[in-house]
Amino acid sequence: MTDITAPSPPAAGERYVLNPMYLFRWEPTQDAHVLLYPEGIVKLNQTAGDIIARCDGRRTVADLVGELQQRYPGDDVRVAEGVYKFLEVFRAKGWIRRQA
Amino acid sequence: MPKDGSVVRLDGQGKPLWLVLELTYRCPLKCPWCSNPVDYARDGEAELSTAEWKRVMREGRELGALQLGFTGGEPLLRDDLEELVADASALGYYTNLITSGVGLTENRLRALKAAGLNQIQLSLQSSDRELTDTLVGARAFDLKLKVAHQIKAQGFPMVLNVPVFRQNIGQVADILALAEDIGVDYLEFANIQYYNWAMVNRDELLPTREQIAAAEREVQAARERLGDRMTIYFVIPDYYEGRPKACMNGWGSIHLTIAPDGAAMPCQEARIIQGLDFPTVRDKSLAWLWNESPTFEKFRGDAWMSPTCRSCDEKEKDFGGCRCQAFLMTGDAANTDPACARSPHHHLIGEAIARAHAPGRKVQPLVMRNDGNSRRLARGGQGGCGSGTGCGSGTARMEPDHV
Numbered sequence A: 001m002t003d004i005t006a007p008s009p010p011a012a013g014e015r016y017v018l019n020p021m022y023l024f025r026w027e028p029t030q031d032a033h034v035l036l037y038p039e040g041i042v043k044l045n046q047t048a049g050d051i052i053a054r055c056d057g058r059r060t061v062a063d064l065v066g067e068l069q070q071r072y073p074g075d076d077v078r079v080a081e082g083v084y085k086f087l088e089v090f091r092a093k094g095w096i097r098r099q100a
Numbered sequence B: 001m002p003k004d005g006s007v008v009r010l011d012g013q014g015k016p017l018w019l020v021l022e023l024t025y026r027c028p029l030k031c032p033w034c035s036n037p038v039d040y041a042r043d044g045e046a047e048l049s050t051a052e053w054k055r056v057m058r059e060g061r062e063l064g065a066l067q068l069g070f071t072g073g074e075p076l077l078r079d080d081l082e083e084l085v086a087d088a089s090a091l092g093y094y095t096n097l098i099t100s101g102v103g104l105t106e107n108r109l110r111a112l113k114a115a116g117l118n119q120i121q122l123s124l125q126s127s128d129r130e131l132t133d134t135l136v137g138a139r140a141f142d143l144k145l146k147v148a149h150q151i152k153a154q155g156f157p158m159v160l161n162v163p164v165f166r167q168n169i170g171q172v173a174d175i176l177a178l179a180e181d182i183g184v185d186y187l188e189f190a191n192i193q194y195y196n197w198a199m200v201n202r203d204e205l206l207p208t209r210e211q212i213a214a215a216e217r218e219v220q221a222a223r224e225r226l227g228d229r230m231t232i233y234f235v236i237p238d239y240y241e242g243r244p245k246a247c248m249n250g251w252g253s254i255h256l257t258i259a260p261d262g263a264a265m266p267c268q269e270a271r272i273i274q275g276l277d278f279p280t281v282r283d284k285s286l287a288w289l290w291n292e293s294p295t296f297e298k299f300r301g302d303a304w305m306s307p308t309c310r311s312c313d314e315k316e317k318d319f320g321g322c323r324c325q326a327f328l329m330t331g332d333a334a335n336t337d338p339a340c341a342r343s344p345h346h347h348l349i350g351e352a353i354a355r356a357h358a359p360g361r362k363v364q365p366l367v368m369r370n371d372g373n374s375r376r377l378a379r380g381g382q383g384g385c386g387s388g389t390g391c392g393s394g395t396a397r398m399e400p401d402h403v
């Protein structure tokens, strides 16, 4: 079961998966990752693409933060905060779901 | 790591992001609000072949199209549908099948799944068997429900499209319950748009403002109850908005529709507009049709706009509304959409509403979408009703498919 209604913010031990309704892929004509779904297109910026690519149901939020901190070295605290914020926004938009 | 802006808005940058293929105008149903041309049955060019559709899809991808819709008519009447879907998937499209459900069997669903179809939009007209079957002119209700469950069983994301008009607007709560039971992902209440067959039957179909408000309250309550489980859209009728819809996100901006005979159109209704030329993919490349065709250029930007729109601070948001509606109601496609309260023709909307709900108005039978009525209307030479004249009046004697 995946929980799609719980409004609580993401926690370090949780895993997220892409909502199966969405198709996520690289689109060369946009030079960007896109999310495609019934009646919709979302073009993602690089960070958003980096995060969603890792919502695979295996990595925990903590794993994800670690990987992004490596990818964007510098301010680890800000990167961690950014990941949490993005995950919360993406979940609210219905793009990703919390894996129970 | 960038601070914000998780999502970049996709304005198309001049690309036809949405490609819609009207595979055929043939259809087993007879919906009297159908958005297909009223003269669909007149002798014309043959439908594009499998190879021709494949070329269109390939050229569409080259132009940057991402979303692909298979519609009609009834697209399931094409027995090459599975082959086209497979081709589209291989090209990298997100593939949408837009169907009445008639002809969708378990076997075809499996084949479509195997071909890579991404989602199915099924239309449902009522929560009531009798009313559905009467409105679409065929025994369709039981079949549609069965197909709906099969679509979900096969694991397709599903949109349930409910065209809304006077005859079914009181059923919003029942339809919501049905959709919940089926487990649809998106429920779309689409107040019908008044072109083509819907324009012919406007007096009989147009709901009242009060009916719309009541339906909207039901939708709001359901949204609160269902949360994330189902996304519910309620497309408000522009007749009651005082503001026009941002039609197609602007003419020739991100939408490209190909008619069964290959004509390229900025939207599915565009052939209503007289005086525009619609060359086909048989004559020209898709790139030429999109980038250079005078028809697509005609209403891009704002130079074509009437002074009302050109001087208006809303023009970036609604692009002056719908060109087809402007043409149908005012006779000039470059006019401000009369649905806009700032349009000098806005009174035509009020008059249409008043006519549809005039006390003592004699109820007319619905003119069903069928070949006989289509040929008759084609001879009458109208795709709707010009200059605000009553539509019912010109089309009183229709046969044989009355409701």
Ligand SMILES: C[S@@+](CC[C@H](N)C(=O)[O-])C[C@H]1O[C@@H](n2cnc3c(N)ncnc32)[C@H](O)[C@@H]1O
Pocket (backbone or CB within 6 Å): B027, B033, B034, B035, B036, B071, B072, B073, B074, B075, B098, B099, B100, B101, B121, B122, B123, B124, B161, B162, B163, B190, B191, B192, B193, B194, B195, B198
């Ligand atoms: C023209 S139909 C073609 C596909 C298929 N025959 C069907 O009915 O789903 C495409 C969609 O348009 C909707 N539709 C038909 N007439 C309409 C109108 N006048 N305004 C808005 N939507 C309409 C239908 O409910 C359907 O979802």
Ligand code: SF4
Pocket (backbone or CB within 6 Å): B027, B028, B029, B030, B031, B033, B034, B035, B036, B072, B073, B074, B100, B369
């Ligand atoms: S709206 Fe009805 S009549 Fe028109 S194409 Fe769809 S099913 Fe056929």
Ligand code: SF4
Pocket (backbone or CB within 6 Å): B244, B308, B309, B310, B312, B313, B314, B315, B316, B318, B319, B320, B321, B336, B337, B340, B341, B342, B343
């Ligand atoms: S006047 Fe034109 S641009 Fe302004 S709101 Fe009306 S339709 Fe839109």
